[in-house]
Amino acid sequence: MSNICAGIGRGQMTIVGEHIEHHRWVHDYYHKKLRGYDGIVLQSAPERYMESNYWLSTIRFEDNKHTIDGKLLPLIERLSRMGIETRPLWKPMHLQPVYKDAPAYVNGVSEHLFSCGLCLPSGPYVGEREINYIVQSIVDNL
Secondary structure (H helix, E strand, C coil): CCHHHHHHHHHHHCCHHHHHHHHHHHHHHHHHHHCCCCCEEECCCCCCCCCCCCCCEEEEECCCCCCCCCCHHHHHHHHHHCCCCCEECCCCHHHCHHHCCCCCCCCCHHHHHHHHEEEECCCCCCCHHHHHHHHHHHHHCC
16 A cells, blocks of 8 residues: 555544444435335345444345346436436456356355345435435336
């Protein structure tokens, strides 16, 4: 790590608590706004044994239509045209071309989440107004 990167990281540590608090608030507000929509599940940590920082807010579609091979990519494109940056969940490592011949110990969960999951905006400038717009735009474009 360079001295510059170390300095930036050290400076950010002074406000990391504020950032984590904001990301948890963003997740909770997404939860509040998405609660009434069947087929859209906000991914949450199992609170009984861990406390997530919710650095990333993600949803999963349960309709078997909004998948990476179906309506998910067109939804991402429509949202992008509306100024909303989303993306599919990360592609599992064992599906990456560089690891195609590597051993993989999988049970289908990572493939399923990749096929129907969507990362939502959750940065420091995402507030109530932005979340309301994002959620309404997703629902209107299903």
